[in-house]
Amino acid sequence: MSRLIFILGDQLSRDVSSLDRLQAGDVVLMVEVAEETTYVRHHKQKIAFILSAMRHFAEELRAEGIAVDYVPLDAPQNTGSFTGELARAVKRHQATAVVVTEPGEWRVRRMMDDWPEATGVPVEIREDDRFLCSRAEFRAWAGERKSYRMEFFYREMRRRTGLLMEEDAPVGGQWNFDAENRKPLPKDLAIPRRPAFPKDAITSGVIAMVAERFGAHFGDLDDFGWPVTREDALKALDWFIAKGLPRFGDFQDAMAQRDPFLFHALLSPCLNAGLLLAREVCVAAETAYRRGDVPLNAAEGFIRQILGWREYVRGIYWLEMPAYAQTNALKAERPLPWFYWSGETAMNCMARTIHDTRRHAYAHHIQRLMVTGNFALLAGIRPAEIEEWYLIVYADAYDWVELPNVHGMVAFADGGLLASKPYAASGAYIDRMSDYCGGCAYSPGIKTGEGACPFNLLYWDFLARNRDTLARLPRMAMPYRTLDKMPAARVATIRAEAQAFLDGMEKPEAVETKRGQGELFER
Ligand code: FAD
Ligand code: DLZ
Ligand code: SF4
Secondary structure: EEEEEOOOOOOOOOOOHHHHOOOOOOEEEEEEEHHHHHHHOOHHHHHHHHHHHHHHHHHHHHOOOEEEEEEOOOOOOOOOOOHHHHHHHHHHOOOEEEEEEOOOHHHHHHHHHHHHHHHOEEEOOOOOOOOOOOOHHHHHHHOOOOOOOOHHHHHHHHHHHHOOOEOOOEHOOOOOOHHHHOOOOOOOOOEEEEHHHHOOOHHHHHHHHHHHOOOOOOOOOOOOOOOOOOHHHHHHHHHHHHHHHHHHHOOOOOOOOOEEOOOOOOOHHHHHHHHOOHHHHHHHHHHHHHHOOOOOOHHHHHHHHHHHHHHHHHHHHHHHHHHHHHHOOOEEEOOOEEEEEEOOOHHHHHHHHHHHHHHHHHOOHHHHHHHHHHHHHHEEEEEHHHHHHHHHHOOOOOOOHHHHHHHHOOOOOOOOOOOOOOOOOHHHHHHHOOOHHHHHHOOOOOOOOEEOOHHHHHHHHHHHHHHHHHHHHHHHHHHHHHHHOHHHHHHHHHHHHOOOOOOOOOOOOHHHHHEEEOOOOOO
């Protein structure tokens, strides 16, 4: 009896459940397929990261004596799909069964339903126990609740895992030090240098292939520096715990033109692909705190992101899909402006964030939420278009984590299932948390007329436009009171200027001119 153990590109962990209880004669199957590299036109670095990490993982398994059948993208008979390659491999190995760990994405889970028929053999789908909260546990937690607030889920997870707990109480007497995570960055504060992960022959080969085959996709490859092995991912974790984490808490929400990474971990691609496990990352942060190396607001702030937010969005995704992706509570219908791809806009915060994204396949949470996300929300961009953008441009993007963050947090398209209010802000927020405004053609202090920051205009226009849906939310009472106190003529001016900005944003001739400028990718 020969079993095929099918490992997907984001399951690159020796601890993945499909690798449990290996038997003599088992063959591990890994496949590079066009369907996965192009179901959206991923950033070049994302493709290079996954394919290089897959190739390294296959080598590591072989070094352990495990039989691996690895199908590269350019293999002559490659059918280009998971289903096609699995069926071919079952024949090739005369396999009698397939074992696989459930996928991260709903899209792929649907494919798996076809696999018994397509292969003619039984397919055992095992739970993905790399997460700290199983899908069943999340379902039980969600129960009959009408809304699912992350904070309560997080407390439950702290209790369940014992992370940062003293018996039944949170360490430091508080569950959450969010209020201590919002300091703007002092101008002269030194930012630690990141370790460089040298590209070996495998990574260089993959990068060359991606440049050639996916040259028209968004993004640069020049600064590719992601760890692609477990060994290097562990080095990246050690570096972060020693150099980033001590200040992560204080400056988690800060943005700076001189450095897109600041004190962030840059561990999400490794976590999502399996090179690191959520539990070990949280334990590393807690250990540093207990040793006295990092303050509590840092360790708690970081653990909250992983034990809280990451597990929570995954729970919501599997609880609510597929209907979740279809809602559009704010009836947002505007197409995504072209400058999300080109970065060509006079709004410096947007231009910088898009530039960082193109160069590194990375932008940190507040850039994603409060700059590009905030703009898309205020401008009323169609949720599906915003989602596709986020799924394309970040090295860590998978539907299970991107979708709730964009659909729920950014676009409020779920009508408040995930967030108690939209994350909408005017230019004042971006000015407080960044140094972008100093180099901008607009000014956050100007509310209307020449030089007015578009976020200022769009913020009030957004509130006025969505009054029917948003005014009833308790946490929106204050902004609506402020709006209601404004003289009607002022509101009319703001709304007219907002409309003019939105209308001018995507003039077809402007897009054509920009498209002609060379360095843009083809959509
Ligand atoms: P840090 O800021 O150092 O945080 C540590 C870790 O916490 C991250 O590595 C990540 O695993 C986890 N984390 C933090 N916030 C979240 C969150 N909201 N949801 C899930 N995990 C979180 N994260 C992804 O992994 N993939 C995505 O596709 C993705 N899309 C996003 C889209 C939007 C609009 C927003 C607002 C956030 C998105 N995030 C996504 C969450 C977050 O922005 C990234 O996880 C983070 O920026 C990754 O960088 P880092 O490792 O330096 O994170
Ligand atoms: C993201 C990605 C890419 C770009 N390419 C592959 C691939 O060629 N082979 C593969 O097994 N996985 C790839 N992946 C990751 C998958 O898209 C991911 O495993 C599924 O979305 C399931 O979550
Ligand atoms: Fe962004 Fe407005 Fe500041 Fe310009 S002034 S950087 S558009 S927030």
